[in-house]
Amino acid sequence: MQSPKITAESIRAMKGHARIAALTAYDYPFTRLLDEAGVPLILVGDSLGMVVLGHPDTTHVTMADMEHHTRAAARAHPRALLAADLPIHSYRTLEEAVANARRLMAVGAEAVKAEGGGAIAGQVRAIVAAGIPFLGHIGMLPQHVVEEGGYHVKGREAAEREALLADAYALVEAGAFAMVLELVAAPVARAITAAVPVPTIGIGSGPDCDGQILVINDLVGTFPWFTPRFVKPRLQAFAEMRTAIDDWRRSL
Ligand code: KIV
Numbered sequence: 001m002q003s004p005k006i007t008a009e010s011i012r013a014m015k016g017h018a019r020i021a022a023l024t025a026y027d028y029p030f031t032r033l034l035d036e037a038g039v040p041l042i043l044v045g046d047s048l049g050m051v052v053l054g055h056p057d058t059t060h061v062t063m064a065d066m067e068h069h070t071r072a073a074a075r076a077h078p079r080a081l082l083a084a085d086l087p088i089h090s091y092r093t094l095e096e097a098v099a100n101a102r103r104l105m106a107v108g109a110e111a112v113k114a115e116g117g118g119a120i121a122g123q124v125r126a127i128v129a130a131g132i133p134f135l136g137h138i139g140m141l142p143q144h145v146v147e148e149g150g151y152h153v154k155g156r157e158a159a160e161r162e163a164l165l166a167d168a169y170a171l172v173e174a175g176a177f178a179m180v181l182e183l184v185a186a187p188v189a190r191a192i193t194a195a196v197p198v199p200t201i202g203i204g205s206g207p208d209c210d211g212q213i214l215v216i217n218d219l220v221g222t223f224p225w226f227t228p229r230f231v232k233p234r235l236q237a238f239a240e241m242r243t244a245i246d247d248w249r250r251s252l
Contacts (some may be wrong), residue, residue: 020211074108116168136179
């Protein structure tokens with residue numbers, strides 16, 4: 001018997017019952033691979049700007065990029081929930097947020113993610129009111145990396161800790177079904193996880209979130225030129241591929 005399709009509601013219901021494993025994928029084969037491996041939440045992240053498109057950060061990613069890759073991932077028809085990122089400058093107003101969320105849903109996304117808490121609560125409410133499941137993202141916001149001057153841990157100061165908790169509550173109140181906590185100090189991530197009724201999915205935020213998300217390339221070594229310090233790769237796929245290619249070339 002085939003297992004039922006995973007929805008935003010199923011992800012929400014995993015809180016307190018099962019740890020949530022989430023990974024990014026940006027195309028058909030990786031989406032199939034992750035789905036066959038039983039990963040329940042797959043994100044077409046705007047991290048594709050770096051690990052697929054070769055940009056220095058996510059601030060160069062466009063809606064056209066996100067549509068192209070979401071369409072490819074969706075062709076795998078995963079059992080997993082397929083979420084896609086709204087890229088920078090695509091959710092500045094309520095109207096723009098809803099229109100662009102609809103564009104991602106039209107090419108196969110089943111939920112959308114955008115970066116921010118209270119500052120984008122209106123956009124989140126509008127997206128949810130349009131019937132589109134919303135995945136939050138607070139903590140370090142990569143779309144702000146240029147203003148922030150790098151990727152820094154959030155929540156080490158009391159004021160930042162309070163702001164993060166307020167952002168988490170704002171997302172819950174606006175209707176997010178889960179939220180990513182990126183580079184949030186581990187004790188703060190633990191406190192947010194205990195405080196909110198929806199799952200927290202950490203990245204570089206310690207072990208106490210309801211789930212963890214990683215960029216697939218970091219986990220399996222298909223972007224070996226940079227690996228975040230909180231990732232322990234399970235495989236060096238490019239190193240093995242390089243050996244295979246060298247062997248073949250020498251065998252000619
Ligand atoms: O863009 C992305 O891949 C992400 C995850 C790493 C959370 O936002």
